[in-house]
Amino acid sequence: MRSIKLGTRNSPLALWQAREVERNLQNRNYSTEITPIVSSGDKNLQQPLYAMGITGIFTKDLDIALLNHEVDIAVHSLKDIPTELPENIEIIAVLKRDFPQDVLVRKPDAETLDLRDLKIATSSLRRRAFWLKEFPDTEFSDIRGNVQTRLRKLEEQDFDATLFSLAAIERMGLDIRYEAIPIMISAPAQGVVAITGRSDDPEMKEVFKEINHLPTQICINIERNFLNTLEGGCTAPIGAFAEINDKNEIRFRGRLCSLDGQNCIETDEIFAYKEGVNYGKKFAEEVIRNGGREIMQQIKTQL
Structure with a gap:
């Protein structure tokens, strides 16, 4: 060959x-x-x-x-x-998913600050909205570039912390301090x-x-179908994470938020997986019925 x-x-x-x-x-x-x-x-x-x-x-x-x-x-x-x-x-x-989480990386002189007092650098609508859900008065800066570029900007520019995918830090073997932030739900298919x-x-x-790693494929198909059903061609703050538990069931968590984080709809389901069922679409349609349609319409007028 x-x-x-x-x-x-x-x-x-x-x-x-x-x-x-x-x-x-x-x-x-x-x-x-x-x-x-x-x-x-x-x-x-x-x-x-x-x-x-x-x-x-x-x-x-x-x-x-x-x-x-x-x-x-x-x-x-x-x-x-x-x-x-x-x-x-x-x-x-x-490939098999490794590190799906979002993590917080601070400047050394911001290590003692309360989370609600941090000035955060991120250009991700999802990360901003999910953070604002908990800390509505947060000030944000835009930040773009690869991992190394963003770490350099963290040192040089006027903000206290930034958010990374843990996969980026672990895969690159970077020796930096980070902290878990349970308030986040990962982007669909993050860490894959x-x-x-x-x-x-x-x-x-x-x-x-x-x-191909089949358990990962099953989970990311649910996440991407959830995203696809909600989005309708519009970028929005959407989180989705599916994982197979020790009982061979799937737990799925999904979230859609308004841009300011103050209007969020979540779903948290545990179920036995059956091939051929579009679970992501099913859960997204529930979110849409529960107010998601109005949030998506609002986002389309704001972006």
Whole structure:
């Protein structure tokens, strides 16, 4: 078989994820090649690609490389992949979820401050709204960039703390202090590495069948269906987390909040999983009936 070309973004975390997928392939005696994708600006794209609804801000360049046959598969943080995928692209495998939680990282001189007194840097609507639910007077700053960039900004700029996905810290082996924040519910599919491939490439789909982690796939399908049903094309503060407990049942927690965090609807369900039931859609429709429709309409007028 030919060497498998893995497409990835060029950030340190993205390259870690690609190497983790590469390790899984090499353990099964496949030869591999990692291809960092930096920019789509100089690609000679055919018009049909533009019409495929490629919307993911972090996935667009890799989608294009995949569709242009420059790579065989693409490796992503699953929470970055839109729930509506471009034509001829699908998620063909997920690795076992490792660290789904959000954590708080403070400046050293802010370690004694009460949570309600912290000035927080985050550009995530979900993290802002969920924090405001508990601490409505919090002041926020915008912050963007990869993990290293945000840590540098935390040192240099005028705020007390920022919020990270624990997966980013643990995967990079960063020696920084963080604290758990139980008030948060993770973004749908947070802490999961996903592999996308072309729908018309049965060879790659067969290769990744044995790598795919089925319990993780079951949980993230519930989370992403919950997100997809609620969103309706609108970005909103939505959390969703499903996990399989020691009784082989699934516990699902979902939350939708207004942007100011003061109007939130939550669901917390434990159930025996049956294949073929769209649990995510079912729970999202309950949220919509319980006031979620009004929250989503309000958000659409504010963004």
